[in-house]
Amino acid sequence: MKTDLSTFTGEGSPGISAKVKYLLWLLFSNVFFLTNIPYPNNFKVGILKIFGASIGKHVVIKPWVKIKFPWKLVLGDYVWLGEEAWIDNISEIKIGNHVCISQGALLLTGNHDYKKSSFDLISKGIVVEDGVWVGAKATVSGGVVLGSHSVLTVGSFTSKDLAPYTINQGNPAQVVKHREIS
Template sequence: MEMTTDLSAFNTGTYKAGPKWKVLSWYFVNYYIMNSAFPWPMGLKSRLLRLFGAKVGKGLVIKTKVRIKNPWRLTIGDHCWIGESVWIDNLEDVHIGSHVCVSQGALLLTGNHDYTQTDFPYRLGKIRLGDGVWIGAGSIVCPGVSCGSHAILTVKSVATRDLEPWQIYAGNPATFVRKRTMKTNA
């Protein structure tokens, strides 16, 4: 007998979003404030993230239309930028270091499905962005990927494997392009 995918058999396995009251409350905050086109004050957004369990450093710049699945699974360091329409789909922990830029339309994706099994179960993996990382506009960081200190993932690229520190990656899947160098301010 030929095996086929059976989505009617899907279940979330060991994944639990959190207490129902918290998930439901966050749904409204996420929809009406975080994912809104209205430019709510960034300080308010930081406070709401903290209220729902995120660890957020000082100086967070968080633009409009940002979606965050589970703030209680999010850590953001100091002086980070989260651009317009970023989606942090954190079914698993996401750790963003300090001085990190996640550009507009980027996706941090901690969940996928195991296509080798008929019931299509979740495959989850933590994401870690080291200090000074830049995730380009429209790029995707896949489950289980770590981006080393000051790595760059260029525009519309897909990180399916770890990015080494101080290196620039491009493409789908992203491959090494060159070393990142920085000039001193004159």
């Protein structure tokens, strides 16, 4: 048996209103998010809310943040999204309070079933609990819970849940020590 991408069906065809909504989002995203122009955070938060995101107070969104579907995004209070962070949320992503998603980090809910010739789409949400820090260029795959105040260090990858108050490093990420906050 071989991979046969001609048999891939994806998630099905969205209706016309979903397509229009997504096209509008792409327009707004390209003009106000994928740019070096430092639009005020409140302005960007307002746009995300118009497109269905649930967002807490004092959220910081740096330039070049890419969000696939704002209507599948929940951000708590005091969340920081660093430059070039990519929220690839085919499924819902919930981010708690006081969370830092550093520059170039990737939260990736979609994947493919490599065991099937049709390469079926697999999509699982991500939960980022309070106080988590996802380091620069780190990657989190779908179906993962990043426990309260855990850290995923620079350039690390996880496809497994991270225990609360742990510092995790590598590919795959492993606990390297306990996080102590003074």
